[in-house]
Amino acid sequence: MKKGILLLGISLSFALAFECKDYTVRKGDSLEKIAKREGVSLESLKKANKNIDERQLKVGQKLCIPVKSAKKATSEKYAIYEVKKGDTLQKIAESFGVDVEDLKEFNGLKDEKIVEGQKIKIPAPKAISKKKGEDKDYELYTIKRGGRLKDVA
Incomplete structure (x- = not known):
């Protein structure tokens, strides 16, 4: 009985640590290939699937792909x-x-x-851009009605 409670406690704390997206293992998959395909690090994939032996992945097996929390993802x-x-x-x-x-x-x-x-x-x-106005090597100018390009240059 104590083992059951301990396992439940571990899985609850694990579930609260991050959100998961379900992934079904396909033929030829490895944890490394899955991590690259899903855009996550191999380390985070392993942490999210501690109970999975990467040498014995089976087609159809379910994995947890860790995703950012909704709050961080929107920023x-x-x-x-x-x-x-x-x-x-x-x-x-x-x-x-x-x-x-x-x-x-x-x-x-x-x-x-x-x-x-x-x-x-x-x-x-x-x-990824710098602050607005930094490294600006041009200036926008709107030609008014009747204006000519040579008047700008």
Whole structure:
């Protein structure tokens, strides 16, 4: 009876530590592949699934993918991009107008290795941009009716 109560207490405290998204193991999955695909660190995936032996994953087995709490997630704005065949972190960064290093940092990536199907968080420009007005090497000017371009230059 004491073991049952102890286990219940452990699982309750575990459940309150973070929120989970359900994941069903597919053929060929490993914890490392799942972590990359879902955009979480391998360490956090292992912590969320302490009872799982990574050497014995079974197709159909349920895992917990840790997610940020709703309060924190709303303060960080980002889009989710699913990696397609032939994508590189450099290509993704260029297409969204962000820096590769920002992408790596925002997604907890140690290197530029990504896999097809992996979900990458693309930070909103505000999340990575400098304060408004910094490094501004241009000035906006609205030409009034009747104005000419040569009058501006």
